[in-house]
Amino acid sequence: METSVALNQTLNDLADLLDSAADTPATAPTPCSDFDxxxxxxHVVGWLSAFADGYTSADHLCGDPGAVTVTGTGxxxxxxxAGRLDEVLPAATADPVRIGDSAMPGDMALSMMLWEYQVHGWDLAxxxxxxxxxxxAGVEASLQFAPNMLSPDFQGEGKPFGVSVPVADDAPAIDRLVGLSGRDPNWTVA
Structure with a gap:
């Protein structure tokens, strides 16, 4: 499955999830321990807006995710x-996306987004x-991509990702992905 197609599906599923989760308390804990x-x-709406700016602007500069106000459920x-990205992807991945003074290859940023929205969608759900x-198919693509990003600099205590949680090789793909990303696939709200 093409990454841009998988991302579009994931984002539309995320929008449906946000609608169905409208009554979730704002302070409800999530498996992403830094965020209620x-x-x-x-975080997900702000960064999606930032990356949409990066893929659709002439200078490929991502916007400020902190400047985004979430309206309603988001x-x-x-x-x-998602519609804005769908108009330019996958062609827009030929150019790097700029985040501040740093740049990331457009195709790498797209794969990172897919992984992030699959995992954060799971967190919110x-x-x-x-x-x-x-x-x-999209989750399997993220399972191939994520290990390249999960270096010791990014995974462990006090880092963006927790230590990987062991998950059986025959577990569902999403369970393997969230485990790899430092979440317990059996996490539930206490």
């Missing part, structure tokens, strides 16, 4: 941003008690 539900929702913003099942 509201903070994680703002679902309509996610749908609109778990916090809301909802189901989350992105397409296996």
């Amino acid at each position: 539900f509201q903070t994680l929702r703002h 679902a309509e913003q996610v749908r609109a941003l 778990r916090a809301a008690g909802e189901n989350w099942s992105p397409a296996d």
Whole structure:
């Protein structure tokens, strides 16, 4: 499955999830230990907006995710941003995406986004008690990509990703991905 297609599907599923999770308390814990539900929702909408700016602007500069205000559940913003990206991807991956003074190859940023939105969609779904099942083909692509990003500099205590959680090789792809990303696939709201 092409990465841009998998991302579009994941983002549309995320928008549906945000709609169905509208009654989730803002302070509900999530498996992403640094974020409660509201903070994680703002994180995903803010960074999606930033990357949409990076892929659609002439200078390929990502916007400021902190400057984004989430309206309502954020679902309509996610749908609109997914549509904006769908108009330019995958062609826009030929150019690097700039985040501040740094640049990342466009295709790498796209793979990173797919992985992030699959995992953060799972985080939000778990916090809301909802189901989350992105397409296996896209998750398998993230399982190939993520190990390259999960160096010791980024994974462990006090780092962006927790230590990988062991998961059976025959577990569902999303369970293997969240385990690799430092989450326990059996996490539930206490």
